[in-house]
Amino acid sequence: MPIHNxxxxxxxxxxxxxxxxxxxxxxxxxxxxxxxxxxxxxxxxSWLPVLYWGLGxxxxxxxxxxxxxxxxxxxxxxxxxxxxxxxxxxHKANPEAIPAANRKAAxxxxxxxxxxxxxxxxxxxxxxxxxxxxxxxxVWCWLLMTFxxxxxxxxxxxxxxxxxxxxxxxxxxxxxxxLYFSRPIGKLDYLLGKFFIPATFVMLVTTLPAMVLYxxxxxxxxDLSVFWSTWDVPLRILVGSAFLILPTVSLALMxxxxxxxxxFASFGWFAFFTLGHGAWLAIAFTNAMKKGMLGGxxxxxxxxxxxxxxxxxxxxxxxxxxxxxxxFGFSSWQEVMPSMAILLVITVVSLAxxxxxxxxxxxx
Amino acid sequence: MIExxxxxxxxxxxxxxxxxxxxxxAGVYGLLGPNGSGKTTLINLILGQIKPTLGTVRLFGKxxxxxxxxxRRVGLCPALEFSYPRIxxxxxxxxxxxxxxxxxxxxxQKAIDALKLVRLDHxxxxxxxxxxxxxxxxxxxxxxxxxxxxxLILDEPFNGLDPVGRFEMTALLRQWAAEGKSxxxxxxxxxxxxAVDPSFLLIYGGRLMASGSPAEMRRILANSPNTLSxxxxxxxxxxxxxTQDAAIKNLKFIGGDxxxxxxxxxxxxxxxxxxxxxEAGIVIKEVTSSDESLKSLFSTLMKIHRGEIETRISV
Amino acid sequence: MIHWIRGAQATFGFELRRSLTWxxxxxxxxxxxxxxxxxxxxVRTAFVSNSVIAAGxxxxxxxxxxxxxxxxxxxxxxxxxTPNVQSELEGKTWSFIAVRPGARIASYLGKYFLxxxxxxxxxxxALAGCILVxxxxxxxxxxxxxxxxxxxxxxMACFVYAAIFSLLGTIFIKRAMVVAAxxxxxxxxxxxxxxxxxxxxxxxxxxxxxxxxxxxNFLPETSLPExxxxxxxxxxxxxxxxxxxxxxxxxxxxxxxxxxxxxYVTSDQT
Numbered sequence: 001m002p003i004h005n006x007x008x009x010x011x012x013x014x015x016x017x018x019x020x021x022x023x024x025x026x027x028x029x030x031x032x033x034x035x036x037x038x039x040x041x042x043x044x045x046s047w048l049p050v051l052y053w054g055l056g057x058x059x060x061x062x063x064x065x066x067x068x069x070x071x072x073x074x075x076x077x078x079x080x081x082x083x084x085x086x087x088x089x090x091h092k093a094n095p096e097a098i099p100a101a102n103r104k105a106a107x108x109x110x111x112x113x114x115x116x117x118x119x120x121x122x123x124x125x126x127x128x129x130x131x132x133x134x135x136x137x138x139v140w141c142w143l144l145m146t147f148x149x150x151x152x153x154x155x156x157x158x159x160x161x162x163x164x165x166x167x168x169x170x171x172x173x174x175x176x177x178x179l180y181f182s183r184p185i186g187k188l189d190y191l192l193g194k195f196f197i198p199a200t201f202v203m204l205v206t207t208l209p210a211m212v213l214y215x216x217x218x219x220x221x222x223d224l225s226v227f228w229s230t231w232d233v234p235l236r237i238l239v240g241s242a243f244l245i246l247p248t249v250s251l252a253l254m255x256x257x258x259x260x261x262x263x264f265a266s267f268g269w270f271a272f273f274t275l276g277h278g279a280w281l282a283i284a285f286t287n288a289m290k291k292g293m294l295g296g297x298x299x300x301x302x303x304x305x306x307x308x309x310x311x312x313x314x315x316x317x318x319x320x321x322x323x324x325x326x327x328f329g330f331s332s333w334q335e336v337m338p339s340m341a342i343l344l345v346i347t348v349v350s351l352a353x354x355x356x357x358x359x360x361x362x363x364x
Numbered sequence: 365m366i367e368x369x370x371x372x373x374x375x376x377x378x379x380x381x382x383x384x385x386x387x388x389x390a391g392v393y394g395l396l397g398p399n400g401s402g403k404t405t406l407i408n409l410i411l412g413q414i415k416p417t418l419g420t421v422r423l424f425g426k427x428x429x430x431x432x433x434x435x436r437r438v439g440l441c442p443a444l445e446f447s448y449p450r451i452x453x454x455x456x457x458x459x460x461x462x463x464x465x466x467x468x469x470x471x472x473q474k475a476i477d478a479l480k481l482v483r484l485d486h487x488x489x490x491x492x493x494x495x496x497x498x499x500x501x502x503x504x505x506x507x508x509x510x511x512x513x514x515x516l517i518l519d520e521p522f523n524g525l526d527p528v529g530r531f532e533m534t535a536l537l538r539q540w541a542a543e544g545k546s547x548x549x550x551x552x553x554x555x556x557x558x559a560v561d562p563s564f565l566l567i568y569g570g571r572l573m574a575s576g577s578p579a580e581m582r583r584i585l586a587n588s589p590n591t592l593s594x595x596x597x598x599x600x601x602x603x604x605x606x607t608q609d610a611a612i613k614n615l616k617f618i619g620g621d622x623x624x625x626x627x628x629x630x631x632x633x634x635x636x637x638x639x640x641x642x643e644a645g646i647v648i649k650e651v652t653s654s655d656e657s658l659k660s661l662f663s664t665l666m667k668i669h670r671g672e673i674e675t676r677i678s679v
Numbered sequence: 680m681i682h683w684i685r686g687a688q689a690t691f692g693f694e695l696r697r698s699l700t701w702x703x704x705x706x707x708x709x710x711x712x713x714x715x716x717x718x719x720x721x722v723r724t725a726f727v728s729n730s731v732i733a734a735g736x737x738x739x740x741x742x743x744x745x746x747x748x749x750x751x752x753x754x755x756x757x758x759x760x761t762p763n764v765q766s767e768l769e770g771k772t773w774s775f776i777a778v779r780p781g782a783r784i785a786s787y788l789g790k791y792f793l794x795x796x797x798x799x800x801x802x803x804x805a806l807a808g809c810i811l812v813x814x815x816x817x818x819x820x821x822x823x824x825x826x827x828x829x830x831x832x833x834x835m836a837c838f839v840y841a842a843i844f845s846l847l848g849t850i851f852i853k854r855a856m857v858v859a860a861x862x863x864x865x866x867x868x869x870x871x872x873x874x875x876x877x878x879x880x881x882x883x884x885x886x887x888x889x890x891x892x893x894x895x896n897f898l899p900e901t902s903l904p905e906x907x908x909x910x911x912x913x914x915x916x917x918x919x920x921x922x923x924x925x926x927x928x929x930x931x932x933x934x935x936x937x938x939x940x941x942x943y944v945t946s947d948q949t
Contacts, residue, residue, distance in 0.1 A: 413774070413778070432781050432782070435779060438778065440774065446772045449697075451696070459690075460779065462685065462686070463781075463785060463786075465681075465781075
């Protein structure tokens with residue numbers, strides 16, 4: 001009677017690809033992070049601005065098709081003469097000119113209500129031009145850029161600050177390294193796996209809602225031909241999100257790898273953002289006060305001041321904003337090259353330091 | 365000294381301890397149970413670190429929750445592995461003694477005495493991150509005894525100790541007990557706890573399964589299912605003699621000179637061996653038991669509680 | 680009470696000893712040097728052109744000084760005050776402390792005073808550096824008086840914010856620093872500028888008002904109505920200080936209640 005060997009038998013079937021290893025590290029980290037009370041709530045809160053921006057897409061889309069009429073929103077005396085007379089003429093003589101009137105009014109509203117927001121002048125100019133395709137593309141890009149920059153750009157500060165500090169620090173403290181590296185898992189697999197944990201959550205609150213807004217804009221459009229004027233927008237969203245994710249997640253992982261205590265990693269993360277942006281704010285405000293510009297109307301002029309702009313390189317938030325400005329077509333490459341260089345340096349140096357830290361010999 | 369009355373503790377839906385009632389006077393107790401059985405939860409309840417979901421806890425006659433002054437009389441050595449970079453054991457133990465209200469000078473002296481007791485005085489100025497596992501364990505013992513408590517509670521104190529360390533630890537604990545002080549020793553290893561000759565508290569699945577003296581525990585063990593290996597000059601005759609006993613579940617021959625018996629009650633088999641030797645003239649060379657252990661003990665207790673084995677259960 | 684004081688002293692000494700490392704010293708020095716260095720940049724950017732120093736340095740630099748030092752003060756408090764319980768749970772040392780009589784409160788107070796001490800040292804050093812820098816460009820009217828007044832304001836800020844952060848640290852064990860950062864941005868920055876009763880609940884409103892009273896309007900004449908409305912009707916300085924003191928004591932008291940009431944469980948998840 002044959003005796004079966006029931007002892008250890010090596011696996012003879014096919015093993016999964018090496019990429020499955022870092023994906024598994026990411027999946028388990030994501031699963032752990034999403035169990036957190038706070039992470040769930042921050043992610044939920046991060047989707048609330050989508051409602052506001054979605055409304056913007058809807059109103060502008062409908063206005064451009066003449067379905068609704070944009071008023072100046074107050075202070076009618078400012079352009080009462082010009083717009084009212086213009087409207088009388090176009091409504092009576094040419095109903096198809098309503099969209100054009102709307103675009104002019106919308107441009108004025110944008111200039112007044114959003115004067116502090118970068119690139120608003122470029123959007124207003126595009127609106128006033130006769131080119132509807134250009135106008136739609138610029139407006140959509142501007143909406144999505146401001147979405148990624150303002151609400152989401154601030155929220156990811158807290159999201160990454162909640163998730164990232166413990167990722168590597170905890171493994172160092174608990175010697176979980178030994179569990180990873182006693183298996184056929186390379187340091188690059190480990191790094192990639194850890195990188196995609198906060199990156200996934202950031203994509204969940206930036207890339208995904210931006211894509212949802214784009215699709216919403218398409219659905220609110222009169223027909224699918226709108227695609228031909230906005231086909232580049234999804235690509236710009238991906239690039240803009242990449243500029244947001246790469247330096248921030250790399251930086252947060254670096255801080256996590258430098259310490260066993262998560263409080264120091266959290267501190268490093270917040271300090272880097274706060275000190276850089278705070279320094280730039282101090283310079284910008286002092287310049288603005290000195291030039292008597294704090295009435296608000298000339299604040300963009302302060303921001304565009306070459307001296308102030310130069311020091312904007314101190315702020316990671318500003319650098320990301322500049323890069324996103326290029327991604328969405330509002331800035332030229334020459335204008336944003338210094339910011340891009342800084343983001344690249346931050347990303348490369350952070351990843352290099354993190355790699356070095358996880359390669360160091362460990363005390364057992 | 366310690367009284368628990370119908371105490372249960374739930375961590376959301378997880379039961380930490382389940383309806384435990386006990387009353388412990390001064391003395392030495394071994395709190396035995398496998399990992400996850402509720403030993404640490406029970407200790408935290410006794411020390412007022414957590415509140416019971418149901419029932420009442422009394423330490424020295426008072427509810428320990430929010431009465432931290434009671435802890436002046438208690439020393440705890442938790443099972444947790446900790447780390448304090450750049451801090452020496454002397455600095456650490458001094459700090460913890462100071463937290464009892466001693467002045468710095470007195471605290472330092474007590475810390476030195478405690479570290480001498482656990483034989484760490486030669487390294488007490490070195491950072492604890494340079495210590496071995498056993499040395500860190502001894503530092504933990506030092507901080508537990510430095511303020512001279514009446515009751516010492518040790519959670520897995522033998523973790524990480526080498527045989528010499530275990531021997532020294534046992535001697536220390538015996539000395540402690542001999543001085544008339546109380547001790548609760550929590551562990552999942554029976555023979556470690558046995559060494560200090562305690563009364564036993566057996567906890568499993570959050571329930572207090574049994575409690576009693578070492579002799580009573582041995583009796584339970586003796587009556588629990590067991591596998592005996594008996595080396596003899598005539599295995600066949602011994603096997604024939606013993607199979608008349610209904611307590612034998614299984615019997616097999618090992619080599620040419622031994623038999624292995626699976627029995628429902630080791631004591632009933634062991635009682636027959638002298639008779640076998642005397643009446644049948646069989647020479648018994650060696651008797652060993654392969655699983656005289658906590659696992660067997662708890663297995664028996666569970667069967668008793670489920671009614672699979674009939675015995676008297678005291679309520 | 681004596682027990683708590685002795686225990687707090689012991690905790691203060693132990694934690695200070697634990698913190699005396701080159702890394703942490705460099706972090707403290709870096710934080711203290713950041714405001715004077717950045718003030719130098721601010722002044723050179725706004726006021727210096729072709730080696731000529733324009734007028735108004737002393738007038739405009741006070742705002743920058745206050746803002747920059749506030750940044751490092753808050754960051755220092757975030758680092759030292761918020762993780763009072765989290766650091767013990769994470770290091771699995773909570774059990775050793777909690778089984779000492781009165782040790783929860785003693786440890787809480789000891790760490791609070793350490794956070795105040797270190798943050799105050801960083802803030803005062805930064806202030807001194809900033810005053811030196813500002814004075815080197817254009818002589819301040821009374822630099823020592825300005826330094827003294829600002830130091831006192833930052834001392835009050837350290838005491839009250841350390842108390843609030845310590846309280847947050849006892850409630851939000853795992854995410855204390857994130858919650859505290861959110862509190863500073865949401866409540867102490869934005870809410871304090873709302874021209875309504877709600878701003879008077881915030882500590883930055885009271886600190887700003889004391890600064891306004893002592894230093895004068897450190898924001899120059901502006902046309903922004905929000906700034907005027909943000910200050911509201913002036914109260915006497917002692918009333919603002921009383922509010923700050925009440926909040927400090929209240930936050931500390933609630934923190935002590937929370938830390939004695941909560942059942943902190945040391946597990947591998949912390």
